[in-house]
Amino acid sequence: MNYEWELHAVVPHGRGERLAAAARKAGARGGTILVGRGEHSSPVLRFLELAEYEKDMLVVLVSAADLDRVWDALKAEADGDGKKSKGILYAQPSGRTQMEADNGHELITVIVNRGYAEDIMDRARKAGAKGGTILHARGTGKPEDEKFFGVAIVPEKEEVLILADTDNSAAIQEAILALPCLTTPGIGIMYTTRVSRFAQLGR
DSSP states (O other): OOOOEEEEEEEETTOHHHHHHHHHHTTOOOOEEEEEEEEOOOHHHHHTTOOEEEEEEEEEEEOTTTHHHHHHHHHHHHHTTOOSOOEEEEEEEOTTOOOOSOOSEEEEEEEEETTOHHHHHHHHHHTTOOOOEEEEEEOOOOTTSOEETTEEOOOEEEEEEEEEEHHHHHHHHHHHHTOGGGOSTTSEEEEEEEOSEEEEEOO
């Protein structure tokens, strides 16, 4: 089977399993749930160190034939109890799949050594980003990586995902690149991909 599309649902922590079940029921063969964290924009909550919260990111590969059915199932499951702020849902073509019509959103991905994600989110928010998700990751290592008692030391990474309006994406990227802490060569990478479909979850 060919999987021409990637569906990404970013929802509050604990809801990923329910969405994965809905996707499977609609025809998806499986999915992956990643746990990340987000941050409320409220200065008060940030001052009180209560701004951070966990998120689930569900990634599902689907065929073109299943795309609409799985998309509708994920949105219906997330909208089901009528609460607001359920997260976001977006689709990206995988491989050589052609993009559908531009919907005005881009995904900015920044992968850096651990410890810089907060600075990146602060700068992105000041440049107009409405939110983001931080995932923990680690490098895959290279032969020249430093070793300690024969064990390769692989640096921990953070992946910052920001879904931005196309009109504001460049300004956010420029703001991130201007961070003094990112001037060290080899500290990370940033790239942008187009998003084919986008939906705000919750009513």
